[in-house]
Amino acid sequence: MAVQSMVLADVPFPPSVEDFYLPSILPWGEHDNYWFTKITALVWLSAALIIIFFLVAYRKPQLVPSKRQWLAESLYGFVRNNIAIEMIGPAGVRFAPYLTTLFTFILLNNFWGIVPLIQISPNSHIAFPAFLAVISYVMFIWVGIRHHGFVKYFKNSLIPPAPWFILPLLIPIEFFSNFLVRPFSLAVRLFANMFAGHMLLLVFTLGGFAMLNANAWFLPFSIVSWAMTIALTFLEFLVICLQAYVFTVLTASYVQGALADEH
Amino acid sequence: MINTLLAEAATTEKHNPIIPIWQEILVGGLAFVLLCWVLMKFVFPQMEKTFAARVDAIEGGIKRAEAAQAEANQLLEQYRTQLAEARTEAARIRDEARADAEGIRQDVLAKAREESDRIIAAGREQLNAQRESIVRDLRSEVGELAVELASRIVGESLADEARNRGTVERFIAELDSAGSTGGR
Numbered sequence: 001m002a003v004q005s006m007v008l009a010d011v012p013f014p015p016s017v018e019d020f021y022l023p024s025i026l027p028w029g030e031h032d033n034y035w036f037t038k039i040t041a042l043v044w045l046s047a048a049l050i051i052i053f054f055l056v057a058y059r060k061p062q063l064v065p066s067k068r069q070w071l072a073e074s075l076y077g078f079v080r081n082n083i084a085i086e087m088i089g090p091a092g093v094r095f096a097p098y099l100t101t102l103f104t105f106i107l108l109n110n111f112w113g114i115v116p117l118i119q120i121s122p123n124s125h126i127a128f129p130a131f132l133a134v135i136s137y138v139m140f141i142w143v144g145i146r147h148h149g150f151v152k153y154f155k156n157s158l159i160p161p162a163p164w165f166i167l168p169l170l171i172p173i174e175f176f177s178n179f180l181v182r183p184f185s186l187a188v189r190l191f192a193n194m195f196a197g198h199m200l201l202l203v204f205t206l207g208g209f210a211m212l213n214a215n216a217w218f219l220p221f222s223i224v225s226w227a228m229t230i231a232l233t234f235l236e237f238l239v240i241c242l243q244a245y246v247f248t249v250l251t252a253s254y255v256q257g258a259l260a261d262e263h
Numbered sequence: 264m265i266n267t268l269l270a271e272a273a274t275t276e277k278h279n280p281i282i283p284i285w286q287e288i289l290v291g292g293l294a295f296v297l298l299c300w301v302l303m304k305f306v307f308p309q310m311e312k313t314f315a316a317r318v319d320a321i322e323g324g325i326k327r328a329e330a331a332q333a334e335a336n337q338l339l340e341q342y343r344t345q346l347a348e349a350r351t352e353a354a355r356i357r358d359e360a361r362a363d364a365e366g367i368r369q370d371v372l373a374k375a376r377e378e379s380d381r382i383i384a385a386g387r388e389q390l391n392a393q394r395e396s397i398v399r400d401l402r403s404e405v406g407e408l409a410v411e412l413a414s415r416i417v418g419e420s421l422a423d424e425a426r427n428r429g430t431v432e433r434f435i436a437e438l439d440s441a442g443s444t445g446g447r
Contacts, residue, residue: 021278034286047294054306061313063320076310097307101299126280127287131295188281195280 013210015202020124020195043122046108050101076100079248087252088259095255098139102132103248106190110240113197114233121240124194126187129247133187136251141179144258153258178257186250193243197236204229402439406431 012019024033025041034040057072065073079100084092109128113121122128144153158174159167208225211218410431 017278017280020280034284035290040287040290043291043294047298050298051301054302058306058309061309063313063317065313072306073310073313076307077314093311097303098299100307101295101302105295105298122291125284125287127283127285128291130283131288131292135295191280 011206011209011213013206015199015206019202020120020198022120038118038120039122039125042112042118042120043109043128046105046112046122050104050108075104079103083245083248083252087249088256091259092252092256095252099248099252102136102251103244106132106247107241107244110194110244113194113201113240114236119201120198121194123190123243124198126191129187129190129194130183132190132247133183136186136254137183140251140254140258143255147259156261157258182254186247190243190247193239197232197239200232201229201236204232402435406435409434 021031022038024030024035024037026036027033054072057068061069076096080093080096083103084096084099086092088095106123109122111121112118113124141153144157147153148156157178158171160170160174162170204225208222208229211225212222
């Protein structure tokens with residue numbers, strides 16, 4: 001009982017932004033050293049797991065696939081057919097490898113957010129979504145310039161088919177929405193979802209302890225709070241899959257917009 | 264209590280979650296680029312190849328089956344025409360054989376008839392010849408007998424005289440003509 005009360009007394013509440021910045025693993029316990037933390041370790045682990053999975057599953061591809069090969073193929077086939085070809089058209093097959101890599105990387109990194117004992121997603125640090133968003137941004141502009149040529153691409157994407165007197169108003173809006181907002185919206189959407197998810201789980205888990213700590217009679221409320229944590233974990237699972245999908249679909253959609261001939 | 268918590272939060276709040284940490288960008292970028300390199304170089308092109316091979320295998324199989332079906336149909340058609348040809352040929356041969364048999368029968372019949380006619384004619388001829396010779400023999404014999412009989416009746420001297428004058432021949436010739444006009 002004494003141990004328990006000590007543990008309860010240590011629970012910090014409410015959770016703050018600082019809860020996302022864990023001390024470094026190597027060197028152990030150091031703050032403000034970001035080279036090897038739980039977050040970066042998880043990113044490396046994600047990359048390694050995906051590489052190992054695909055290499056093992058596709059070591060000896062066969063016409064009639066084994067179970068593991070089938071799984072890898074259906075993952076690629078899903079992004080290839082339901083995102084790349086669906087959004088971009090037949091030319092989308094070219095982008096399917098990158099989009100699949102992007103999708104699996106985001107999905108697994110998101111997924112750490114609900115894995116018991118790990119329960120934090122690297123994507124709740126904006127550095128990773130921001131990097132991915134910058135790649136998407138550079139990619140769709142590059143693809144557009146390659147396809148149309150520099151002048152025609154910017155003419156296509158900046159000048160909508162509208163009467164000339166409205167263009168001074170429309171061109172800045174187009175520029176703002178196409179070239180300024182897109183990378184930020186991509187990065188912030190993913191980051192904020194993962195950040196908020198982790199925060200919610202923290203609030204309900206720590207909240208249960210905090211209530212119990214304040215008064216032993218609050219036990220029923222604590223139990224409700226912890227039950228909410230479990231329910232929210234399921235909700236988080238949905239958000240995890242959805243955000244990985246949305247990020248990939250939006251990237252495909254930007255590429256499609258850059259390849260489109262008309263507005 | 265809340266005040267102290269807030270104060271504590273304010274003092275320790277040194278991270279802004281919207282500002283990315285450059286070390287993390289570097290690490291994440293490195294990990295992602297490595298991931299992209301491996302998957303896009305070694306895995307996904309392989310998958311596309313497998314997909315293409317699979318499509319090829321299925322379409323090729325269908326094509327092969329179609330070809331086999333077409334060949335079978337063609338063979339069946341060929342057999343049918345051959346069978347029909349054989350049937351008409353057989354019918355023709357049967358008809359010919361029938362016609363040949365009829366011809367042979369007619370031939371044989373005609374030959375047989377001819378043979379029988381020939382045999383009958385030969386028999387008749389022989390019969391005539393025999394009759395002629397018999398008649399000749401009889402004639403001479405009857406003459407001799409008549410002469411002998413007359414000589415016995417009239418005397419021996421008459422015999423030489425009758426022979427000299429050809430009486431007997433004349434008499435038999437008369438007999439002959441009388442027999443041939445009045446006999447039948």
